Amino acid sequence: MARNIKIKVARTELDMTQKALAEAVGISRQTMNAIEQGEYNPTIKLCRAICRVLGKTLDELFGEES
């Protein structure tokens, strides 16, 4: 699975650490790291929670690259 750079970029834009984002969506840092590294495929519910915190749409963070 490919790494999700878009989450990292959006998180950095908001000056958020991985730990802060993980806490904001209610997951562990281990899981947040696995999502960014592309090692874990989150459920749609968790994807939406991440999008809400980062102020992005599902397509912006999890949409396929053209």
Add this chain to the structure above:
Amino acid sequence: MSKYNLDEMQENKLLKIEGRGVWLAFWCLFGAIVIQFCIGTTLSELAGELFSFIPLAIYITVACIKNGIWTRNTKPTTKSNAFLSFIPMVVIGVVFLLRSYITTTVIFMLAVYIGCFLLLEIASKAYANKRNKLDNLNDKE
């Protein structure tokens, strides 16, 4: 009530660990039963192992059928059921050869083959009915 400590990835990992643990327990119990039977343990002395093994096997089978799940790699056809029934027949054959005469062994092997085949056929029919019901439920939505 205590706070739920796991997120979805940790929950999935825990489920995988528990799943592997169940299969480890299942096959270890099965091995223990076979080995003890081979070395001459009586059925009453195996009560503890059987008390754990039989409910575990029944639970897995019933829960899978109720959820419309067969196996990962086989289809519930008469041909595959006939083939799969050979496995317990061979295991029973080897176990009984160590303890009984050849005639008794052959009778038991045949009984186990027929018994397993019939059980698999009944389970296949129950699975097909459940599958049908679940698929129809999805169609209505």
